[in-house]
Amino acid sequence: MIADVKSKTSAGMTKALESFKRDLSKVRTGRASLALLDDVRVDYYGTPTPLNQVAALAVPEPRLITIQPWEKNLAGEIEKPFSRQISA
Secondary structure, eight states: OHHHHHHHHHHHHHHHHHHHHHHHHTSOOSSOOGGGGTTOEEEETTEEEEGGGTEEEEEEETTEEEEEESSGGGHHHHHHHHHHHHHO
């Protein structure tokens, strides 16, 4: 009985630590981080696709993230998620 509780607790704590590590990677530390864009999805021909799969992402300066779409027609689709976040 104690072994069951210990194994379930251990598995839950492992998941909690992984989630916490993901959250910490998004904390702003004075340098731009591409982890901030991990949850951004772009409508790519009707399919929500992660931003890093439709564009080249880079951090050329400490406070700048550049997004260069691989297809010109995606520029508008890439702007949509950010305009929603800014206006909200």
